Amino acid sequence: MANVESGGGPLELAERLMANVESDVTLGSGEYFIDVFVWTPPRHFSLILDTGSDPNWIQCLPCHDCFEQHVLQARLTDRREATKKQSKRA
Known part of the structure; x- marks a missing residue:
């Protein structure tokens, strides 16, 4: 799990x-x-790089049959809510 404050560019964010x-x-x-x-x-993610295959991925939707997803579900819900708010403003 990676936590980061939102806002700023990548260099500012990294600091x-x-x-x-x-x-x-x-x-x-x-x-x-x-x-x-x-x-x-x-948004910052720390990944384990799979050197045995080409693709690496970030899960965009929960997979409840895969593993416990409490933190991921909260992040995706927050992301959906932010997207809905932006759509309503436009």
Whole structure:
């Protein structure tokens, strides 16, 4: 899970970045980690880079049969609400 304050450009955002990564994978375990910023305003995600295949992805909708998704569901709900508010203003 990565938490970041919204607003500002990527460099400004990186200076204020505070992240907690929850995973069974630890640094030094042979996995590669990568930080990405997606959406507008930028949202920070820490990913485990899959070096055995081409695609890497960020889940956009919950998959309740995959794993516990409490934090992801909250983020997606917040994103949908922000999008709805922007649509109403336009």
